[in-house]
Amino acid sequence: QIIEEEGNSQNILMEIRPGAGGDEAGLFVNDLYFEMVESRVGYEGSFSNVAFLIKGEGVFNYLKNEAGVHRVQRIPRTGKNDKLHTSTATVVVLPEPQDIILNIRPQDLKVETYNSGGPGGQHANKTASAVRITHLPTKIVATSQDGRDQRVNRERALFVLKTRLSEKLQTEKEKEVGDLRSTMIGTAERSENFRTYNFPDNRITDKRLKIKLNNKLDFVMEGDLEEICQKSIDYEARKDGIDWKQEKNITSRWKKFVKYSYMTNLEKNELAEIGVQFGGPVRWRNPQMLPYIYKK
Template sequence: MSNKELETKIIDYLKKLEKNEIPSQISSKKKNLLLADKKEYEKLDQEQKDYQELSQEANQEEQNLFLTEIKELEEKKEQLINKIKEQLMEEEGTKQNIVLEIRPGTGGTEAGLFARDLYRMYYKFAESKGWKIEMVESKVDNEGNFTFVSFLVKGKEAFNWLRNEAGVHRVQRVPQTENKGRIHTSTASVVVLPEAQDVALNIRPQDLKIDTYSSGGPGGQHANKTASAVRITHIPTKIVATSQDGRDQRVNKERALFVLKTRLLEKLQTEKAKEVGSLRSSMIGTAERSEKIRTYNYPQNRITDHRLGISWNKLNFIMEGDLEELCQKLIDYEVEKKINLIEKKIREFQEGVDYVFAGETHKDSEKAPPIIIGDKEEKNSGYFVGYTLRSFDILSLRLKKALRETLAKQAEMLLSLDFQ
């Protein structure tokens, strides 16, 4: 899909959202921001059309002026569309900052070298964006290559730009230690964890075990007065986060708690995605992901993103942090996929309705219980109703109590249907 086609698709989606023709899966605040941007886009688009119409009857000098205005308006529209894309991809319950973790995979020493190269690539990209990088934890082998590295990326839209880096990265090149010039293949896995908002998590102080130790190796709690490294364990889930690269214990404690929250949020998101079978599960990075998302071919100076099916013959520049074009293509790809999914859900709803009783789906209306519109907890009523519930993950198998604008329309339609 071309940029122009995606642009049209996005605006069409926002028009449907404005008219309440589709179920809203976003907060009212986010919806209002999107619709305000849509209104601004339409204003710019109309101005552009007016100038194009005027230029047809203008003299050469006037045409040049109009063409300049048209070009400037096109640039403003493009900037606005990019802003809308970022808003569409923004996760509810997360902030903009992230924790990025890199682990060498297959390939031995060469995999450790590749992990180091990936860290450098992200570091350079972050610098170009004006983001701040803070090391959380790093482990190196005897040759100085990473066996693990975890670092914070703080800055505007860091999560949206880097969220699609999660997965297995593959490198093909001739190692420095290879005497016969043979190409070796190695891998490294990247995990992207968005910063969690405190309101999204309920962490009780009594559920945390905090240990301090010297950075040279783990020790007991308060092993010695100079211990600065911190390890925090969330007792209920047994999730552990450590930080040892900070200058003092306070800084390391803050960073370890930050990482712990992101890992807890990832766990919650993964569980939710599994529960509802959402497409979002494919966007949550985990170290166990086996699919290779990208190949870095050094002999041919080529990088290929397998999700996009696109290659760039400028690997040397990309490894120096020139990631913007690639990341933007991935954002466009995810926006298109998200809108296509919403349209698919709408079609499924229009084609049929399912009854749900005690967790079971019934196609036969005679066997199903009466329809209840509203939020009926299972423990109180034992039944609830949904329309293609398995598709609308935002409902989590029950209609929300407050049927906001869009859901109210769908509820009325549901009651008026003549079931066969």
């Protein structure tokens, strides 16, 4: 649930690591990294692992289906033989870590006072200056009895309670991230792949999205992920029961606009709202992309 709440954040942390295949797997990590960042740098080395931050509106939903085991089939650049070699790399996509914000409701706290047995002399022993605070949902307890002032002890106990709650949430978050990472990459074996990059045939096969991209591998490896990401969004829509091909209303409403450059601001906003209303691709919600969408 923590991940789902952060999934709407604009930025993601992506990790790519070599799987099966030795040095060739490390070179494949290099290829995938530069594919993701659309780099033109001709680096010929291999990575043991790489992690980087990608920023952009809705980028988590746009790239989350890149997570998993990627398999490459090609003649390796690391050897002298000309035999086809298969290796893998794993990709993890996580929302950018966010600071934990505690939202403690007063009704969730049980505050008790009692006579202090600590320093403070007779005054501390005779007055209920010590404070015990219990967070009822988690049963976490914090106490303070060091001071003679009940207000000061209350503040100290509340501070300790918040610290312990933060530690608990952080531990739960780290466990959830670890579980999610394990789910994404599995054992990184060749049989666990969801996408295959076949260099000899210039073809990409994605078992998750159930697509084959013929003669497009070079474009994808150069950073053109538009078609794959759009297929990924359509895949998510199908899982949610949305069928874009049957959504006639969207097309009919588009047709009433003559040309984007002649639209009024009101019409432009209405066109943008179509994408939001029907939960369409993230790029629909970016006004700069509307001319491109209209042409499509």
